[in-house]
Amino acid sequence: MSTEQNQSSFQSLGLSNDILRAVTECGYTTPTPIQQQAIPTVMAGHDLLAAAQTGTGKTAGFTLPLLHKLSSTKTEGKPIIKALILTPTRELAAQVEDNLNTYAKYTGLKSLVIFGGVGINPQINALRRGVDILVATPGRLLDHSRQGTVDLSKIDVLILDEADRMLDMGFIHDIKKVMKLIPEKRQTLLFSATFSSEIKALSQQFMQQPKLIEVARQNAAADTIEQRVYPVDKKRKRELLSYLIGSRNWRQVLVFTRTKHGANRLATQLTDDGLPAMAIHGNKSQGARTKALAQFKAGKLRVLVATDIAARGIDIDELPHVINFELPQVAEDYVHRIGRTGRAGSEGEAASLVCVDEHKLLRDIEKLTKNEIPKDVIPGFEPDPSIKPEPIQKPRTGRPQNSRRAPRQKRPDARR
Numbered sequence: 001m002s003t004e005q006n007q008s009s010f011q012s013l014g015l016s017n018d019i020l021r022a023v024t025e026c027g028y029t030t031p032t033p034i035q036q037q038a039i040p041t042v043m044a045g046h047d048l049l050a051a052a053q054t055g056t057g058k059t060a061g062f063t064l065p066l067l068h069k070l071s072s073t074k075t076e077g078k079p080i081i082k083a084l085i086l087t088p089t090r091e092l093a094a095q096v097e098d099n100l101n102t103y104a105k106y107t108g109l110k111s112l113v114i115f116g117g118v119g120i121n122p123q124i125n126a127l128r129r130g131v132d133i134l135v136a137t138p139g140r141l142l143d144h145s146r147q148g149t150v151d152l153s154k155i156d157v158l159i160l161d162e163a164d165r166m167l168d169m170g171f172i173h174d175i176k177k178v179m180k181l182i183p184e185k186r187q188t189l190l191f192s193a194t195f196s197s198e199i200k201a202l203s204q205q206f207m208q209q210p211k212l213i214e215v216a217r218q219n220a221a222a223d224t225i226e227q228r229v230y231p232v233d234k235k236r237k238r239e240l241l242s243y244l245i246g247s248r249n250w251r252q253v254l255v256f257t258r259t260k261h262g263a264n265r266l267a268t269q270l271t272d273d274g275l276p277a278m279a280i281h282g283n284k285s286q287g288a289r290t291k292a293l294a295q296f297k298a299g300k301l302r303v304l305v306a307t308d309i310a311a312r313g314i315d316i317d318e319l320p321h322v323i324n325f326e327l328p329q330v331a332e333d334y335v336h337r338i339g340r341t342g343r344a345g346s347e348g349e350a351a352s353l354v355c356v357d358e359h360k361l362l363r364d365i366e367k368l369t370k371n372e373i374p375k376d377v378i379p380g381f382e383p384d385p386s387i388k389p390e391p392i393q394k395p396r397t398g399r400p401q402n403s404r405r406a407p408r409q410k411r412p413d414a415r416r
């Protein structure tokens, strides 16, 4: 497709030239389905309730029309916060702000990201200098509000990104507190992977006649992702993982474990096997998480081992391999995990190492995704049929089994 055609496709949505220029520089050819629907809706000023998962292009779906709107009303002088984007995790907050920065390049609009786990003073200074768009996790935002270092009284647009995950992480009270700090007369956009009854209740309470947008079938894994199950005994999983990575020469591998402890142990074992690996989870400092992610993205670190929430929203272009070292206890998390690969049309591969204890979890996943995943027994790793299934131990701080809701945590954004 020629550049002219590319532009006209985004151009037909009515975005300003400053924004179109940045979009073209990103190499985007056509708006994704969520963008085609969300951009005109947001530009028309409607509230929006959108069911869209990471990987659909949802971030540009709300940031592009937001920038368009704010740049057309921007006044001279020190910027004041006109838009607030709330996200469940620090990683997602940083990623959204990174995208905003890219798309805002020619608009003169300033954005800032604030989250816990890092010093508050640089954030206070940046807020003092003035920003147009604030991206934040709820805990740290409320810290600033309590200290009087942020003014949310001029907000025109509020965006809740991955709202379902915010509720899962126990942020509902924080969200309600934030709602009291911002004007009632505003535009509200809510993005969520699923429309649960809690999400519907939230939208009824805080939104005005929202337009509904739903892209892709709910809980259906992206068609571009090749999925495979490797049956194996629990105690041989690590060995099989090293074998697969090594023998198939997988270069950039995101591995999911159920627990933080399991992530640490696996990263150490893989490194001992000659496969450089690091773990990211809530017990790691923000610096360590950012560093591991940057090295992984740059291709300097072959394997990144992550827990579900730490990995949520990680955006890596064309991530080729996602491995479920252990299946998640909540079937929806499988869809989120493998959504890290095969993003926006590129191809990906998702492999799950499944032991006898996990057969029920696998059935739940296949039922949810309405798809039977092909099984591939690797010679030399055949499961021992005499091993009987044992109950799966719950992660100590994870969500309870059969529930999507985590116990209320005091400051979840500062810990995961």
Ligand code: AMP
Binding pocket: 027, 028, 029, 030, 031, 032, 035, 053, 054, 055, 056, 057, 058, 059, 060, 315, 316, 317, 343, 344
């Ligand atoms: P998201 O769902 O917002 O996390 O976006 C997923 C990925 O798709 C990101 O790497 C974006 O940079 C990319 N992306 C967003 N919009 C487009 C587009 N129109 N064409 C190609 N890639 C896109």
